[in-house]
Amino acid sequence: MHTKVDFNFLESKYHILTKDLPGSVLSASLSDLQDKEKAMQLIRSVMRIIRAGQPDIAAFHLSSWLGMVCSAVQASLSLYDTVLLLSPERIRLHIMMVDGRRNVSFLVEDIEHICISIERARVSRAEALNRFYERTVFPILRGMALAAGTRESQLWAQFVTRMYNESDYMSNHASFKDREHWIKWDFALLLNELRLEKLELRRNPFDVKFNWIGQLHNPDELTRKKTACCLAYMTGTAHGYCYTCPRLDEAGRRERRLSAN
Numbered sequence: 001m002h003t004k005v006d007f008n009f010l011e012s013k014y015h016i017l018t019k020d021l022p023g024s025v026l027s028a029s030l031s032d033l034q035d036k037e038k039a040m041q042l043i044r045s046v047m048r049i050i051r052a053g054q055p056d057i058a059a060f061h062l063s064s065w066l067g068m069v070c071s072a073v074q075a076s077l078s079l080y081d082t083v084l085l086l087s088p089e090r091i092r093l094h095i096m097m098v099d100g101r102r103n104v105s106f107l108v109e110d111i112e113h114i115c116i117s118i119e120r121a122r123v124s125r126a127e128a129l130n131r132f133y134e135r136t137v138f139p140i141l142r143g144m145a146l147a148a149g150t151r152e153s154q155l156w157a158q159f160v161t162r163m164y165n166e167s168d169y170m171s172n173h174a175s176f177k178d179r180e181h182w183i184k185w186d187f188a189l190l191l192n193e194l195r196l197e198k199l200e201l202r203r204n205p206f207d208v209k210f211n212w213i214g215q216l217h218n219p220d221e222l223t224r225k226k227t228a229c230c231l232a233y234m235t236g237t238a239h240g241y242c243y244t245c246p247r248l249d250e251a252g253r254r255e256r257r258l259s260a261n
Contacts, residue, residue, distance in 0.1 A: 004080065005076055005080045005082050005115050006079075006080070007111065007112075009075075010072050010075065010076070011105075013071075013072075013075070013166075013169075014068045014069070014071050014072040014075070014166075015068050015104060015105035015106060016068070016069070016072045016105070016106055016108055016111070017094060017105050017106065017107040017108070018107075018108065018109075018111050018112075019107075019109075020094075020107060020109075021094065021096065021105075021107075023096055024094050024095060024096050025049060025095055025096060025097055026045050026046070026049060026093065026094070026095040027092055027093070027094050027095075027107075028042050028045070028092065028093050029088070029089060029091070029092050029093075030088040030089075030091045030092070030093060030140050031087075031088040031089040032143075033088065033139070033140050033143030033144055033147065034088060034139055034140075034143050035143075036146065036147065039143045039144070039146065039147035040055075040147045042062075042093075042147070043055045043058045043059060043062075043144070043147045043148050044058075046058035046061060046062055046095075049095055049102065050102070050235050050237075051235045051236035051237055052231075052234070052235050052236075053234070053235075053236070054231075054234070055147065055148040055149060055150075056148045056149065056150040056154075056231070057230075057231040057232075057234055057235060058148060059144045059145065059147070059148035059150050059155060060150075060154070060155070060158050060228075060229075060230045060231050061230060061232075062093075062144055063141060063144060063155035063156070063158040063159060064158040064159055064162070064230050065093070065104050065106075066137070066140060066141075066158075066159060067158065067159025067162040067163065068104075068105075068106060068162075069086070069091060069106050070132075070137065070159060070162075070163060071162060071163060071166040072084065073086065073129075073132050074129075074163065074166065074167070074186060074187070074190075075166070075170060076115070077118070077125060077128060077129070077182075077186050078170060078179060078182045078183045078185075078186045078187075079170065079176060079179050079182075079183075081117055081118045081119075081182075082115050082116065082117055082118065083115070083116050083117075083118055083121045083123070083128045084108075084111070084114060084115060084132075085114040085115075085116060086108065086114065086132065086136050087135060087136055088136060088139060088140055090108055090109070090114065091106050091107070091108055091136075092106065092107040092108075092109075093106060094106065094107050125185070125186055125189060126189045126193040129186070129189055129190065129193070129194070130193070130194060130195050130198070133194060133199060134195065134198045134199060138198070138199050138200075141155045141156065152200075153201070153205070154228065156201070156205035157205060157227050157228035158228055158230060160205055160206055160208060160227050160228075161210070161224050161226045161227055161244070163187075163190070163206060164210070164224060165223075165224065167183060167184075167187045170183045171183050171184065190204075190206045191204060191206050191207050192204075194206075208227050210224045210225060210227070211224075211225040211246075212224060212225065213225050213244065213253060214253075214257070216243045216256060216257060216260050217257075217260060217261060219257055223244060224244065225244050225245075225246055226242065226244045226245060226246055227246070228246065229241075229242075229245050229246055229247050230242065230245075232245075233245075233247075243256050
């Protein structure tokens with residue numbers, strides 16, 4: 001049963017904007033990544049903003065941010081039975097600096113007009129997801145990889161953990177209990193129904209096993225260790241390793257917990 005999409009939820013949870021905001025330090029269409037020169041320019045712009053010395057660091061961050069768009073597409077299908085007809089041309093990367101902190105979002109103009117109920121779309125749920133990954137995610141990641149001189153498989157890995165965490169969030173949210181069947185069903189489609197040959201992948205990037213660690217602020221509760229490092233520790237900031245980084249050892253995590261608590 002089709003439910004009206006809650007755009008406020010998509011904005012607050014996945015940073016999907018429905019209208020332009022002034023004051024961005026970078027605003028670029030993701031279709032730029034399909035043009036070699038524009039892609040390299042976008043990579044250089046991100047390098048400057050995140051203070052990265054290598055293009056692959058910028059590409060890793062970009063693909064990690066793309067996970068917000070993938071999560072929004074998954075949520076729209078699972079919570080609202082709605083297909084978002086996104087293409088690289090319809091998505092703009094927006095980066096703003098607020099009180100010295102980076103704020104990343106994605107602008108989708110006229111989003112109301114590209115939301116189609118699964119019934120009206122006349123495609124299966126698996127087909128809807130396959131079309132999104134083949135027509136939108138794949139060309140974006142390929143452009144990133146070529147511009148940054150890195151492997152596409154490393155870029156896929158940057159948002160896998162987020163997809164699992166967001167699926168858990170929806171399943172555990174009291175407001176979405178009546179959608180739990182579809183949340184799990186649609187996530188299983190990611191694991192089992194993607195046409196890997198169309199994505200030029202040997203294995204499904206979402207079919208992974210996780211190691212679990214104690215949460216930063218509540219070590220008795222477990223959280224997933226990320227499947228890949230985003231190289232944030234190599235930027236010219238004080239960020240260091242992410243708490244869930246696979247490169248951070250237990251002693252380092254213990255230090256982070258002590259300083260955080």
